[in-house]
Amino acid sequence: MTAPRVTPGAEVPPLERTIDLRAMVAYAGATWDWHRLHYDPDYLAPRGLPAPVVDGQVFGALLAEQVQDWLGPRAFVRRLHFRFKNLVFAGETVRCVGRVTAVEGGVVQVEQRVLIIDGELPERVAVEPAGAEIVLGGEAS
Amino acid sequence: MSLLSDELRAMIGTEVTYTAPEELGRAAIRYFAKAVGDDNPLYTDDAYAREHGLPGVVAPPTLICETNQYADVPPDADGYAGHDWHIDIPGSRKVRGGNAYTFHRHVRPDDVITATWRLEGATERRTSGGQDMLVVSSVATYTNQAGDLLCTNEETIIYVARKEDR
Numbered sequence: 001m002t003a004p005r006v007t008p009g010a011e012v013p014p015l016e017r018t019i020d021l022r023a024m025v026a027y028a029g030a031t032w033d034w035h036r037l038h039y040d041p042d043y044l045a046p047r048g049l050p051a052p053v054v055d056g057q058v059f060g061a062l063l064a065e066q067v068q069d070w071l072g073p074r075a076f077v078r079r080l081h082f083r084f085k086n087l088v089f090a091g092e093t094v095r096c097v098g099r100v101t102a103v104e105g106g107v108v109q110v111e112q113r114v115l116i117i118d119g120e121l122p123e124r125v126a127v128e129p130a131g132a133e134i135v136l137g138g139e140a141s
Numbered sequence: 142m143s144l145l146s147d148e149l150r151a152m153i154g155t156e157v158t159y160t161a162p163e164e165l166g167r168a169a170i171r172y173f174a175k176a177v178g179d180d181n182p183l184y185t186d187d188a189y190a191r192e193h194g195l196p197g198v199v200a201p202p203t204l205i206c207e208t209n210q211y212a213d214v215p216p217d218a219d220g221y222a223g224h225d226w227h228i229d230i231p232g233s234r235k236v237r238g239g240n241a242y243t244f245h246r247h248v249r250p251d252d253v254i255t256a257t258w259r260l261e262g263a264t265e266r267r268t269s270g271g272q273d274m275l276v277v278s279s280v281a282t283y284t285n286q287a288g289d290l291l292c293t294n295e296e297t298i299i300y301v302a303r304k305e306d307r
Contacts (some may be wrong), residue, residue, distance in 0.1 A: 017178055023178065026172075029172070030169070030172040030176040030208075031176075031204075031208045033207070033209055033222070034220040035220050035221040036219055057203065058177065060203045061177045065181070065201070068183075073181070073182075073190075073193035074194060078244055079243050080202065080203065080240075080241075081239065081242070084236070084238065
């Protein structure tokens with residue numbers, strides 16, 4: 001594996017994931033979050049929701065994964081922030097994108113977004129703005 | 142009509158603390174990583190984690206902010222079993238704004254999590270579409286049984302006035 005090019009403007013390799021109902025149920029279980037919004041048709045129909053809604057916090061996990069995968073196991077994600085723009089529904093595919101905005105003293109600032117990519121439909125924005133601050137040398141450095 | 146009631150105004154500054162009844166645990170960490178689809182061995186392989194300067198497996202960073210494991214509260218009518226201020230604003234719908242996390246160190250399987258939630262503030266604003274909304278901000282501070290500061294989580298919840306009620 002070659003070392004990532006960590007300079008301002010560098011692109012963070014995108015992370016794509018399809019979030020199907022099985023993954024959503026797994027996430028609900030893993031986080032002890034049994035909100036019916038994430039799986040129950042009887043809850044969704046009267047609210048005019050076409051399908052179970054993906055727990056937005058999943059995107060926080062994906063944004064962290066995206067930068068951790070890129071910068072390697074010694075990197076420590078120190079800050080992470082994200083704002084929700086649009087709901088994501090069961091079965092949709094998201095793509096996390098990002099680029100480096102600053103590097104100073106072993107600390108990397110990254111700006112990120114989460115897009116919903118769905119074949120022929122135009123992209124929608126799930127999360128924006130978002131970003132992370134990563135300490136390359138690890139938590140103690 | 143103001144969305145910010147006197148009752149809610151009086152709640153600002155309220156704190157509530159939850160302490161998990163057990164350690165976070167290796168299984169909870171592996172389950173979360175698997176559910177997300179994150180196959181990083183830092184979360185499952187002690188030897189790999191040690192090779193990279195850690196004492197053993199650690200939790201994916203956002204797990205501590207997402208789990209309701211510490212809360213141990215009964216599910217509400219929506220099925221939700223985590224911390225909630227139970228703010229009821231008639232004629233509005235509740236949407237998530239976003240989160241800002243600050244991580245102080247990796248969370249480990251033997252950490253027993255205490256979460257302290259503080260209702261930080263509530264501000265009336267207007268959406269770009271002209272709807273009244275109320276932005277409610279909270280901060281959760283996570284510590285472990287030794288009092289180590291693990292993480293803080295600033296959370297924004299938005300109550301948007303329903304069109305038909307205007």
